[in-house]
Amino acid sequence: MGTINLANNLFQKLLQLNYLITTIESCTGGLIANLITDISGSSQVFWGGRVVYDNKAKIALGVDPSIIESYGVVSYETARSMAENGLLELQRSYMNNNNDKHFICVATTGLAERSHENNGNKEGGVCWIGVASSNKDTILVEKIDASALLSRKETKLEFAKRAIELVEKHL
Incomplete structure (x- = not known):
């Protein structure tokens, strides 16, 4: 399925189920937020997002520095903590x-x-x-390996597309 269709399907599902989404992005650099906000009316489902590229930005979000030290920035534990802290930030607002x-x-x-x-x-x-x-106790975390044949830009797009698919799956 094309990227535009993926984002549109997610938008419709978020709207139908009365969800508000936030994105906390490092390696995708805001691409997920961009794909969602390319859709007219996206403000009905998109709260906002952050690009936390530097480790200090991840820590400012609430990721415990010991997680990064123990498991690395590219890890299950860091992704989980980023998702948890991003959700808490949205809920607090x-x-x-x-x-x-x-x-x-x-x-x-x-x-x-x-x-x-x-x-x-x-x-x-x-x-x-x-x-x-906010509706589920479990946090979905998945590792994606991109093809070595893809450029940096293509790899980021693959990651963003898979992220959109996972959000829809989690709903």
């Missing part, structure tokens, strides 16, 4: 509003590009996606 909205957060952390250095320290083309929702 609506704490005093009496409404019937549900909330969901999608977070991405990874490396869009394989290292061209021969040091072997960086595993590229990998993304961890976390999805947390």
Whole structure:
């Protein structure tokens, strides 16, 4: 399915189920937010998003530095924490509003590009996606490996498309 159709389907489902979404993006650099906000009327379902590219930005969001130290920034644990903290931020913003909205957060952390250095320290083309929702106790976290044949831009788009699919799956 094309990217535009994926985003449109997600938009319709969020609207139908009365969800508000936030995005916390690292390796996708705001691409998920862009795909959602390209849709007319997206303000009905999109609260806002953050690009937390630097580790300090992830920590400012609420990711415990010990998670990054112990597991690495490109990890299940970091993606989970980013999704949890993004959801909490969204929920806090609506704490005093009496409404019937549900909330969901999608977070991405990874490396869009394989290292061209021969040091072997960086595993590229990998993304961890976390999805947390106010309606579910479980947080969905999935690792995505992109094809080595894709460019950096194509890899980011693959990660963003999969993130949209996972949000829809989590609903």
